[in-house]
Amino acid sequence: MPETAMPETIEKISVTLKVNGKEYQRLVEPRMLLVEFLREELDLTGTHVGCDTTYCGACTVLMNGASVKSCTTFAVQADGAELLTVEGLAHNGELHPIQKAFGDAYGLQCGYCTPGLLISTYQLLEHNTSPNEKDIRKAIAGNTCRCTGYQNIFKAIQLAADNRKGA
Amino acid sequence: MADEKQNGKRWVGASLPRKEESRLLRGLGKFADDIKLREMLYLRFVRSPYAHARIVSVDTSAAEALPGVACVLTGAEIAAQTQPFIEIGPGPAQNIKDYPLAVTRARYQGEPVAAVVADSAALADDAAELVQVEYEALDPVMDAEDALTDKSILHEGAATNQVWNGVWEFGDVEQAFRDAAYVVNIDRMHFHRFSSTPLENNVVIGQWDPKDEHIYYQCNNSFPSFAVQFLSSHLGVPIDRIRVQTADIGGSFGIKITSYPQMAVCALASKKAGGRPVKWVESRSEHMVSSAHGNERTFRKTRVALDRDGVITAIDSHHIDDCGAYPRYEPLGCVIWSQVFPGVYRFKNARIDFTQAVTNKCPVGPNRGYSRMQHLWFLERVVDICAHQIGIPADEMRLKNYVRPEEFPYLTPNGCIYDSGNYPKMLEVGKKLIGWDDWKAKQAAARAEGRLIGIGIGTTLDSGTNNFGQSQIVNPYAPFSGNSQGANCKLDIYGEVVVAVGSCPQGQGHETTAAQVVADVLGIHPDKITVRTGFDTERNVHTGFSGTYASQFAVSGLSAVHGAAQKLKAEMKRLAGHVLETTEDDLEFGSGEQGPEVRAKSTGKSINYWGLANIVNVNSAVLPEEMYDVTLNCRYVWRAPFKVPDKERKYGQLTLTYASQLHIAVMEVDRETFIPKILDYVAVDDCGTVINPPIVEGQVYGATAHGIGAALMESCVYDEVGNMLTSTFSDYIPITAVNMPKVKYGHVCTPSPHSYSGAKGMGEGGAAPIHTISAALQDALYASGVFIHDSFNNADSIFRVLAKKEGGQLAELVKLEKRAQANGATK
Known part of the structure; x- marks a missing residue:
């Protein structure tokens, strides 16, 4: 237990970044997590918090093309970065093919884990156009879903990959 | 994907895509933590590190002195202004005193002992660290068979560990x-x-509004009609003054039924903070140790x-x-x-x-x-x-x-x-x-x-x-029996079909399945039906059993929806029969050039839903007096045919x-x-x-x-x-x-x-x-x-x-x- 009082002010740091193609600049406490930054500063509430410890992946976003868990990334670490969140997937109101595949394959129930899974799938298909079952399982090993038992998520990702190849 | 009726006949049984997806896939779900209100405060609990300990003292002064802290609540303070929660058990179990914060004794690791409320979540974290609690450790009882020996008693009043x-x-x-x-x-x-650890943790936003002495909750509790019964007697507030709303819920699996203690603390903290809304978002570790x-x-x-x-x-x-x-x-x-x-x-x-x-x-x-x-x-x-x-x-x-x-x-x-x-x-x-x-x-x-x-x-x-x-088997004085669920089905002013149910789904697809049931009753496409799910006490469709738990929506929920839709259909028939100057037997339901309609088979004349809704809602001078009971807004309560x-x-x-x-x-x-x-x-x-x-x-x-x-x-x-x-x-x-x-x-x-x-x-x-x-x-x-x-x-x-x-x-x-x-x- 700390015996001394907390400092009354914590110096804020400027963060400039691009999310879903739009640039933002905010002054934030250095301890602010990236997921808090997205949700509280930018009101992009599609990215969720499930475990706080990098296990569940509900907070997964793409940072400079690589998926990261935004609950264990500080906002200041994303200074200068380009991010993609679930809100940036649809284009002109049209669902992204990955989103469409998740809907078609009933790959979600409560939908809380879905934003993170969509981003992990996006990352997978960017690097592997023909994933096999093992690739798919590995790609979403860091995304916990409590509703679906993963079966329809496997189907959704396979469907998204197949549709992409067919397109 | 199949977007067709089963065997070309019915929507019930069809593999209809879920109506919920359009928002959930876009990251536009409405989860409780997504809500921000004016003047909102953030609450953090101070929790017991001991499984069993006497609380010697709680010093909140340093926390209260921190700028940005609105107030700190302790168990003693809560016990002084509330009744303990209802105990369902009979005999000695009636003497268990359960408050939402530990009062004199902590009985499990992670039990909340104090609550700190501040302008931001980070400040509340800081202030919670400054609360000093002195404990005197007691013997923990970690096994039920040991507990029954009563060597170390958890609840002094009950004088036994047997519930x-x-x-x-x-x-x-x-x-x-x-x-x-x-x-x-x-x-x-x-x-x-x-x-079963739902991926979304518990979330409560509670406001004890001094303007009308009502308590307003936006939360993800999964059995709100049960929660309000516990909250009302605990807080001494009539049930009709407690509004509970839920929207999208990120899983519950039953676990979110028991979030009412935290709901109580948020309301009491809001009261102490002058009526500002208080938000509590549970961390995963809190969920693991104390939900x-x-x-x-x-x-x-x-x-x-x-x-x-x-x-x-x-x-x-x-x-x-x-x-x-x-x-x-x-x-x-x-x-x-x-x-x-x-x-x-x-x-x-x-x-x-x-x-x-x-x-x-x-x-x-x-x-x-x-x-x-x-x-x-x-x-x-x-x-x-x-x-x-x-x-x-x-x-x-x-x-x-x-x-x-x-x-x-x-x-x-x-x-x-x-x-x-x-x-x-x-x-x-x-x-x-x-x-x-x-x-x-x-x-x-x-x-x-x-x-x-x-x-x-x-x-x-x-x-x-x-x-x-069955609650009376555990306590003969329990005032519960049977089961029921409510639903409402209406034509809104422009003829929109709107269904409301007293459930609060967490991914079970109630919006979709309820629409399938109503679509079959009215002979229209499920896309033409708006289903309002999520709980709201002020929507007035719930009964004392409403919520989403215990594998029952397909029976209790959809029976209520079916009943409400049939009631609406009967009213629509009476009204359409009058307008189309024909008998009810001559009418058929379906879709025409002007959307969903009711037709007279004999003459081919029809009236669409807008026409029907118009007469009842905004053109009522044309409504004959004998139809004044037609509202096209039908509440139905389904009851399970049980005996005690x-x-x-x-x-x-x-x-x-x-x-x-x-x-x-x-x-x-x-x-x-x-x-x-x-x-x-x-x-x-x-x-x-x-x-x-x-x-x-x-x-x-x-x-x-x-x-x-x-x-x-x-x-x-x-x-x-x-x-x-x-x-x-x-x-x-x-x-x-x-x-x-x-x-x-x-x-x-x-x-x-x-x-x-x-x-x-x-x-x-x-x-x-x-x-x-x-x-x-x-x-x-x-x-x-x-x-x-x-x-x-x-x-x-x-x-x-x-x-x-x-x-x-x-x-x-x-x-x-x-x-x-x-x-x-x-x-």
């Missing part, structure tokens, strides 16, 4: 034991503590009587349930298991002595499969170990003992009525899907090589739509529908690493008439994952002094995509005679994988002298039993008595 005890006895148990050919004695079995766990249960001194053919004739056993530090929803679990008293089996004689105790662990709450899964696991272990002991193959043993298809509706020894089912057919489908004979041959070959391979069957029940009258059970005999119809599940697993235990691995898995489900096949299939998979996770990976572990060792996901290890095997899904349909559509409630799934995996591991390890006596088995526990011979030894725990009557079996 409840009762005996269920039916038939002639002793005569059956005298007549038995075989008697199997099992010393001890244990069903472990786990939680709710599933019930832990120990089965002692079980005796099983069997005839010479291996048919079970009687069971006698002592069951001890551990409800953690406060009973809360308990002791309802002490009766809820008896909904499935004989499981899927035909035995008529049984005596179960059931006791519940408090311990210094997180309070339990209803968790997917609530209270029935513990009992069903017990029965499945009994059937399975008896089969091994007598030498009857697992599948034959089930067939000898299953309730037979021709016996439905089946009256159980305790007065429950199993509506329909066909367990032998499910076994046949399951065996075919897994390739039973093929696996048997492979198993024999592998065993010859020294490999440990087992094949296990689990047959289980998912009883849905409770008769709350016989409290003395513990006898009566406790649930309306019984969905059934049969799973088969093939497992191997690695000889070197002791890791249990699933080689093949089948899940066969029967929930009667299916409203939306992919939605049902999805929930079967989900329940299967929860069960597999619980059987092999997920356990709430405490050390001997009450530290919870699995307080993060990294320690608890919820099942992941890498661990989850491929599931082969099978389906059998025996429509329920107890629901209008033939559907049965489903979703909980009876925890079939836990029973199935225990059976498969038993099959793999029986020859090694191991008894699978615990519902949780991982590499570590198998290593201890198999290699180190620590516990779980068949010869010590299970004794077979073979009597003279056993000779000359008929088969």
Whole structure:
């Protein structure tokens, strides 16, 4: 237990970044997590918090093309970065093919884990156009879903990959 | 994807895409943590590091002095201005004093002791660190059987750790034991503590508004009509002044039923802070240590009587349930298991002595499969170990003992009525899907090589739509019985079809299935129907049972929706008959050029929904006086046709529908690493008439994952002094995509005679994988002298039993008595 009082002010740091193609600049406490930054500063509430410890992946976003868990990334670490969140997937109101595949394959129930899974799938298909079952399982090993038992998520990702190849 | 009616006729039964997806896929779901309100404050709890301790002092001065802190609340402060929460249990349990913050004593690690409220979540974190609590450690009680010795008492007022005890006895148990050919004695079995851990933690925004002295909640509680009953008496605020709203909920599995203590603290903190809204977002670790766990249960001194053919004739056993530090929803679990008293089996004689105790662990709450899964696991272990002991193959043993298809509706020894089912057919489908004979041959070959391979069957029940009258079996003064659900169906001013239900779904697709039901009644496309889900006390559709829990929406919820839609249709007919100058028999419903309409078959004249709604709502001078009762806004309350059970005999119809599940697993235990691995898995489900096949299939998979996770990976572990060792996901290890095997899904349909559509409630799934995996591991390890006596088995526990011979030894725990009557079996 700390015996001394907390400092009354914590110096804020400027963060400039691009999310879903739009640039933002905010002054934030250095301890602010990236997921808090997205949700509280930018009101992009599609990215969720499930475990706080990098296990569940509900907070997964793409940072400079690589998926990261935004609950264990500080906002200041994303200074200068380009991010993609679930809100940036649809284009002109049209669902992204990955989103469409998740809907078609009933790959979600409560939908809380879905934003993170969509981003992990996006990352997978960017690097592997023909994933096999093992690739798919590995790609979403860091995304916990409590509703679906993963079966329809496997189907959704396979469907998204197949549709992409067919397109 | 199929966006078509089933057989071209009905929307019910069609694989309709879910209406929920349009927002959830875009990250536009409306979850409780997404809400921000003007002047909102953030709450953090200060929690006890001790499992059992006297609270000597709480010093909040440093926290209160921190700029940005609005207020700090302590248990003593709350106790001075509130009543303790309602206790459901009778006798001494009535003297348990449960407040949302610990007052004089902390009774589990993580119990909230104080609450700090500040301008930001980070400030609240800082301030919580400054609250100084002095504790004096007390002896923790970490085991229910120890608790019953009353050496260290948790609740001084109750003067005992026993919350409840009762005996269920039916038939002639002793005569059956005298007549038995075989008697199997099992010393001890244990069903472990786990939680289905919804991915979204608990969230509460509470405001005690001084402008109107109402309390406003936006939250993700999954049984709000139960929560408000507890909150109203606790806070001394009339129920009509407590508004609860829920929107999208990120899973509950029952766990979010018991968030009312935190709801109380948010309201009281808001009051102290002058009416500013107070938001509490639970962290995962808080969820693990102090939301709710599933019930832990120990089965002692079980005796099983069997005839010479291996048919079970009687069971006698002592069951001890551990409800953690406060009973809360308990002791309802002490009766809820008896909904499935004989499981899927035909035995008529049984005596179960059931006791519940408090311990210094997180309070339990209803968790997917609530209270029935513990009992069903017990029965499945009994059937399975008896089969091994007598030498009857697992599948034959089930067939000898299953309730037979021709016996439905089946009256159980305790007065429950199993509506329909066909367990032998499910076994046949399951065996075919897994390739039973093929696996048997492979198993024999592998065993010859020294490999440990087992094949296990689990047959289980998912009883849905409770008769709350069973609460009177645990407390004769409980003022609850029956069950009901409300719904509203209306044409809005421009003719929009709007449906509201008193449920608060967490991914079960209620918007879709409710639309399917209404679409069939009105003869229109489900896309033309808006379904408002999520709970709102001010929507006025709920009853005292409303919420989403206990596998019942397809029965209670959709029956209410169906009733409301029919009521609306009847009003529309009266009005359209008048306008179109024809008889009601001459009218048909459908869609025309101007959208949904009602037509006169004889003349071809029609009026669309806008026309009908216009007359009633904004053009009412043209409405004839005899139709002034037509509102096109129809509330309907569906009631389950229950009677109050016989409290003395513990006898009566406790649930309306019984969905059934049969799973088969093939497992191997690695000889070197002791890791249990699933080689093949089948899940066969029967929930009667299916409203939306992919939605049902999805929930079967989900329940299967929860069960597999619980059987092999997920356990709430405490050390001997009450530290919870699995307080993060990294320690608890919820099942992941890498661990989850491929599931082969099978389906059998025996429509329920107890629901209008033939559907049965489903979703909980009876925890079939836990029973199935225990059976498969038993099959793999029986020859090694191991008894699978615990519902949780991982590499570590198998290593201890198999290699180190620590516990779980068949010869010590299970004794077979073979009597003279056993000779000359008929088969």
